[in-house]
Amino acid sequence: MAAKKFGRSTIKFTNPPIIVGTGTVVGPMEGKGPLASDFDVVLPDHAYGERTPERSETKILEQAAKIAIERAKIDKSMVDYYMAGDLLNQIISAGYSARQLSIPYFGLYGACSTCAMSLALAGMVIDGGFADYVLIACSSHYQTAERQYRYPIELNIQRKTTSQYTVTGAGAAVLASSGTGPKVTWATTGKVVDLGSKDVNDMGGAMAPAAADTLLTHFGDTGRGPGDYDLILTGDLASFGSEMLKELVKDNGVELGDNYRDCGLMLFDTKSQRVGAGGSGCACSAVVTFGHVLREMERGTYRNVLLIATGALMSPLSCQQGESIPCIAHAVVIEA
Amino acid sequence: MTSQKAKKQVSNLPHMTQASQEEKRRQLAYKELLQKKRPRPRYLRNVLVAFVVGGAIAVLGQLVLRFFMSRGLDLDAASAPTLAVMILVGVIATGLGIYDELGEFAGAGAAVPITGFANTIVAAAMDFKREGWVLGMGAKMFIIAGPVIVYASLAGIVVAFIKFITSP
Numbered sequence: 001m002a003a004k005k006f007g008r009s010t011i012k013f014t015n016p017p018i019i020v021g022t023g024t025v026v027g028p029m030e031g032k033g034p035l036a037s038d039f040d041v042v043l044p045d046h047a048y049g050e051r052t053p054e055r056s057e058t059k060i061l062e063q064a065a066k067i068a069i070e071r072a073k074i075d076k077s078m079v080d081y082y083m084a085g086d087l088l089n090q091i092i093s094a095g096y097s098a099r100q101l102s103i104p105y106f107g108l109y110g111a112c113s114t115c116a117m118s119l120a121l122a123g124m125v126i127d128g129g130f131a132d133y134v135l136i137a138c139s140s141h142y143q144t145a146e147r148q149y150r151y152p153i154e155l156n157i158q159r160k161t162t163s164q165y166t167v168t169g170a171g172a173a174v175l176a177s178s179g180t181g182p183k184v185t186w187a188t189t190g191k192v193v194d195l196g197s198k199d200v201n202d203m204g205g206a207m208a209p210a211a212a213d214t215l216l217t218h219f220g221d222t223g224r225g226p227g228d229y230d231l232i233l234t235g236d237l238a239s240f241g242s243e244m245l246k247e248l249v250k251d252n253g254v255e256l257g258d259n260y261r262d263c264g265l266m267l268f269d270t271k272s273q274r275v276g277a278g279g280s281g282c283a284c285s286a287v288v289t290f291g292h293v294l295r296e297m298e299r300g301t302y303r304n305v306l307l308i309a310t311g312a313l314m315s316p317l318s319c320q321q322g323e324s325i326p327c328i329a330h331a332v333v334i335e336a
Numbered sequence: 337m338t339s340q341k342a343k344k345q346v347s348n349l350p351h352m353t354q355a356s357q358e359e360k361r362r363q364l365a366y367k368e369l370l371q372k373k374r375p376r377p378r379y380l381r382n383v384l385v386a387f388v389v390g391g392a393i394a395v396l397g398q399l400v401l402r403f404f405m406s407r408g409l410d411l412d413a414a415s416a417p418t419l420a421v422m423i424l425v426g427v428i429a430t431g432l433g434i435y436d437e438l439g440e441f442a443g444a445g446a447a448v449p450i451t452g453f454a455n456t457i458v459a460a461a462m463d464f465k466r467e468g469w470v471l472g473m474g475a476k477m478f479i480i481a482g483p484v485i486v487y488a489s490l491a492g493i494v495v496a497f498i499k500f501i502t503s504p
Contacts, residue, residue: 051466052466147463151459151480152459152460152462152463152464152479152480153436153459153462153463154430154433154435154436154455154458154459154462154463155436155439155455155456155459155460155480156435156436156438156439156440156446156447156452156455156456156459157436157439157440158382158439158440158441158442158443159440160377161374161375161376161377162374162375195362195363195366195367196363196366196367197366197367197370202370202374205370205374209366239375240373240374240375243373244369244370244373247369247373274440
């Protein structure tokens with residue numbers, strides 16, 4: 001019997017990993033948003049001095065990782081594992097950033113759920129006694145994502161009402177077996193949920209059922225409810241997806257109130273900034289959580305936060321072949 | 337043979353069919369919910385803006401045409417240089433990073449005129465140049481415009497064929 005497992009798919013850490021340092025780097029659009037002052041670096045442009053957007057994304061990810069290590073006040077050589085992921089084919093940003101960092105590396109792919117996924121996995125590694133320091137990081141980039149998933153950057157395309165804007169940026173955190181800082185206490189691993197949505201212009205709507213499934217599983221496994229958290233945070237459901245999530249959990253008797261928010265909506269002023277329904281991408285939940293939410297926890301605004309990062313596990317190829325979009329959501333609890 | 341038999345057996349298992357029926361029902365219910373709740377595009381605004389912007393581009397084209405005609409070309413002869421000028425306008429606006437903004441604002445108003453067609457090619461060329469002149473730009477610059485050319489040619493052949501068999 002797994003002593004740390006509760007219910008269907010939730011674990012409780014007996015030695016909760018502590019977030020001892022974070023680093024966030026964001027692009028120009030995010031820098032104009034309402035959370036700008038909470039980020040470590042705001043870039044003036046998407047290029048970051050590199051000749052391709054892919055190189056720029058790698059550099060952003062490396063930069064966030066380096067800041068996190070610096071903030072943790074440790075040496076790079078003390079980090080046992082580096083776990084990272086991004087949205088690009090073969091997760092090249094993560095792989096290339098690991099080449100520079102030269103820390104034993106696990107590449108992760110969970111699409112936009114990577115942030116919560118890496119927090120959970122790093123927590124297991126630390127709680128299992130396999131590491132003292134684990135560096136986690138994930139990134140996304142508006143231009144690289146557009147190129148891979150949609151159209152050339154300069155193409156004249158009108159956004160649909162439910163389209164989302166891929167966040168340029170990266171968030172990184174150092175988790176440690178001891179130290180001071182917020183702790184990761186619980187993790188609920190999501191399962192792949194696919195309710196048959198095929199609309200690539202509506203990721204929020206496609207991912208909402210996965211978020212609902214993980215949220216309800218988490219509440220079922222832990223015996224908790226929405227009132228037990230100061231903040232319930234989804235990764236990148238944006239305006240339409242959040243609305244769908246509320247509907248879906250309401251059918252199961254769970255009411256999400258004012259303590260529910262979505263990173264994709266917090267990061268931008270969706271009225272004045274042209275970001276469609278809101279932000280998306282691996283970096284969306286990472287920069288909002290590591291940049292804004294953890295700082296707010298330090299300030300005492302929140303004491304316990306439930307983060308549910310959602311990811312769509314399709315590829316442009318599978319969509320062109322008419323497949324529906326399989327989605328996943330992982331949840332972690334962060335307590336001050 | 338055996339695999340077909342096995343398939344039949346599986347589909348005959350009552351709990352399997354029930355589960356998949358349940359899944360189908362959930363999918364349909366969610367699809368309906370999505371359709372009901374999804375925010376509608378601002379059709380009236382989009383149509384009006386597309387009309388005005390698309391019309392403005394057409395007026396610009398007409399002015400260029402008049403210019404060439406005033407310099408002594410007849411209508412047929414003036415068409416080709418007019419198209420060339422409008423394509424150049426689309427190309428330059430794309431290169432300056434203006435045309436995608438116009439597309440976001442005006443939708444079909446920016447996409448339908450020939451300037452929009454020029455934009456699809458230049459936007460792809462700019463993007464894929466990073467993967468090299470041959471395998472990048474050379475191979476992929478028609479990635480958006482390609483289908484238009486293929487099916488426009490095909491439509492031309494079909495129409496020409498219909499005209500051929502129906503004309504006396």
